[in-house]
Amino acid sequence: MAFREDLDTLVLAVLQSGPMHGYEISRRIRELSEKVLSAGEGKLYPCLHKLEQDGYVQAEWIPQENRPARKVYSLTDKGSGAIVEKRKAWEAFATGVTAILNPPKPEASHG
Amino acid sequence: MAFREDLDTLVLAVLQSGPMHGYEISRRIRELSEKVLSAGEGKLYPCLHKLEQDGYVQAEWIPQENRPARKVYSLTDKGSGAIVEKRKAWEAFATGVTAILNPPKPEASHG
DNA sequence: AATCATACATCAGGTTTTGAGGTATTTGGG
DNA sequence: CCCAAATACCTCAAAACCTGATGTATGATT
Numbered sequence A, B: 001m002a003f004r005e006d007l008d009t010l011v012l013a014v015l016q017s018g019p020m021h022g023y024e025i026s027r028r029i030r031e032l033s034e035k036v037l038s039a040g041e042g043k044l045y046p047c048l049h050k051l052e053q054d055g056y057v058q059a060e061w062i063p064q065e066n067r068p069a070r071k072v073y074s075l076t077d078k079g080s081g082a083i084v085e086k087r088k089a090w091e092a093f094a095t096g097v098t099a100i101l102n103p104p105k106p107e108a109s110h111g
Numbered sequence C: 001a002a003t004c005a006t007a008c009a010t011c012a013g014g015t016t017t018t019g020a021g022g023t024a025t026t027t028g029g030g
Numbered sequence D: 001c002c003c004a005a006a007t008a009c010c011t012c013a014a015a016a017c018c019t020g021a022t023g024t025a026t027g028a029t030t
Helices: A007-017 A022-032 A041-053 A077-101 B007-017 B022-032 B041-053 B077-101
Strands: A057-064 A067-075 B057-064 B067-075
Touching: A007 A022, A007 A041, A007 A057, A007 A067, A007 A077, A007 B077, A022 A041, A022 A067, A022 B077, A041 A057, A041 A067, A067 A077, A077 B007, A077 B022, A077 B077, B007 B022, B007 B041, B007 B057, B007 B067, B007 B077, B022 B041, B022 B067, B041 B057, B041 B067, B067 B077
Parallel strands: none
Antiparallel strands: A057 A067, B057 B067
C-alpha cells in the first residue's frame, strides 16, 4: 500500500509547460517530483492514448533524423479546462489526508 | 484514475486519538475527511488484520450486551513509531504532486 | 415488515499496476 | 567489435488491488 497519484492530473499538469512527447513527460514527472513519483511506460502510454481519445490532449508525430519519431502532445482547451477540476480534486484529497494525519488529540485530563 | 490514499497510514493516524473498533475507524475516516476518503469494509478489515499480524496494532474483543462484540484496536509502539515514517512519505508525496501541479511556466518571450 | 445503523468478515468479479518484452538508433566504455 | 545505457515508441501477461455484494446478528425507526 502506498499513496497513489492520478496520472491524468500529472500528465495534464506537465503539459502546461508546453507541448512535449511521452518520454519527456515521464522524465519530468520523475524529476519535478524528485523521484517520488514515476510514470512507468506501461501505464503512461495507455494513459496518454486515453487522454487523446477523450480530447484532453492532441498529438502530432514529429519525425527525427536518425532517431525514433516523437509523438508530441499538447493540451486542448478541454484539457486546460479539466486541470481546474483536477486541481480541486487534489486539494480536497490533500485536505482530507491532512485532517486525518492531524487528528483531534485524545482528551488530556486537566484538573 | 484518481488519487488514492494509503489506508495503513490513515488507520494508524486515526488510532492516535485512542483505541477504537473497526467500524468506528471507518466512520472517522469518512467524517474527518468530510467524505473525500472512505475505507470500505472490503478493504478496511483485511488492512486491519494485516496491521495486527505485522504488529502495528493490537486487538482485543470487547463483548457488548445485545450487540455484536467489538474488536478494539490500539497502536503498539511499533505502530506509533511507524507513523513518523508514514507521515514523511505523505509529505514527500504531497510535495511531489504540488511541484508538478505548479510547474515552471513556459518561457515568456521578453524582448 | 422493511430499512437503517451497528459490527464483524469474506469473496467473486472487475479494474489497475508492475515488469518484462519488442522495435530501432546513437553514444560511450572496454 | 560487443555490451550497456539512453532515447522513443508500444503491448501484454501476471499480479495486485478495489468495489460491491453477501452473510451473520440485534435494536431502533418508520
